[in-house]
Amino acid sequence: MTGSDRRIRVLALGGTIAMATTGARGGVVPVLDADALVAAVPGLPTLGHIEAESFARVPGAHLGLADLVRLSRRIADAIKDGVDGVVVTQGTDTIEESAMALDLLLDVDHPVVVTGAMRDPAQPGADGPANLRNAVLIAASDKARGLGVLVTMNDEIHAARFVRKAHTSRPSAFTSASAGVVGWTAEERVRIPLRPTRRVHVDLSDAREPAAVAAVTATLGDDGRLVRLLPDLGYEGVVVSGFGVGHVPARMVDDLTAVAREVPVVLASRAGAGETFSGTYGFPGSERDLLANGVIPAGALTPPQARVLLSLALSAGWPAARIAEAYDVLSG
Structure with missing residues (x-):
């Protein structure tokens, strides 16, 4: 099966990647749904059969652990339904925490890739479309299987356990300072030379709300x-x-x-x-x-x-x- 034959589910949560200016209060807010995000990326259908789903439409700062528990179950359901990989788009404020939560909650080998944008779609040099395209490319790649949840920003690939947001506004804001990036994308290629070994799974199938x-x-x-x-x-x-x-x-x-x-x-x-x-x-x-x-x-x-x-x-x-x-x- 080639990348173009694969089913990739894009689950949109909001964030800067989905923001636009409204007339109500001024400033940008999350208004674009998953279909609009996918439609804004040239040539995305050549990478796979893209399924767009709007899970939420909120700033990254508004997400909570209970949301991530629900999202993990939705991702697990999508994989049971036969998708080959999943992409999550969200606000970058909380990517290092949400990627960590999904990595712990999901016990799957399928690629799950989290991405977002540092610049909203109306800004010059908006990075959302490129980040989303790279995320789909990675989610469709066999090289991303068995690695747990990954984060891609600025053409780099990070393991969820090491990634952190290290700058407030630059497209290069995300780093993995302790261990380095695990890979990168170039042209239509996915390179992952470093592979984290052991993983940890937390089963919350029958648990209560996340502890305070x-x-x-x-x-x-x-x-x-x-x-x-x-x-x-x-x-x-x-x-x-x-x-x-x-x-x-x-x-x-x-x-x-x-x-x-x-x-x-x-x-x-x-x-x-x-x-x-x-x-x-x-x-x-x-x-x-x-x-x-x-x-x-x-x-x-x-x-x-x-x-x-x-x-x-x-x-x-x-x-x-x-x-x-x-x-x-x-x-x-």
Whole structure:
């Protein structure tokens, strides 16, 4: 079967790629549906049998984990229906989190590719059509099978577990700083020389709504007064964005330790690349100190991605040991 023979489902969620100016409030808002997005890409039908479906029409900032759970089920249904690959278009604000969620929720080998746009369709150099074309090309390729969810922007291909948005507005905003891109597209070719190995699947087929997980960023001189309130506010887990390889001010340690006795606390790095350490530094508030007090290391996952995993894992009833193992697996 060639790429042009394959059924590719395009599921549109909104975002900048689907935005246009309306007369109501000024500024661009998501108004284009999946059919309009597909129609705007020259020659797209030559890459496969394209099926356009509008799943939502919202900014990326309005998506929630419950939306991604529903979307994962829709993707699974499409694959059962016989599609060969799936493309998701959405707002770039939350691509690193939604791609991570789909990667965890989907237990399929079929290509699932997430993309969007940094420039809306009315701007000079709008990148949406090229990104969508590349996403379809990848979704129709055998090279993308078995890799979990992929993200493509700016001709690059990223694994969901490594991708992050590193600039507010440039078409090159997406990077995989810790591991590098896994591939790229050129002309009509898909190149994927790097292939992530182990994957993690979270089964939420019978689970409740995603668990509430708080995100806290350590800052200079932070005394932790917010942390101690989180369990009483109904949060079932906490992700802390620490300094460097996983450090916090000494004044936060007692509160983090107390909270870790009540709910899982995960330690990530706010640095933007690299992983949290587990055994190098020994001062109060260091990674050794925090891990000895029950905190779970996030490894190479970014804080937003670490939060997605913790929420879904708690929703599935995973114990702390299994959650810690998942972070280690996804770090490579």
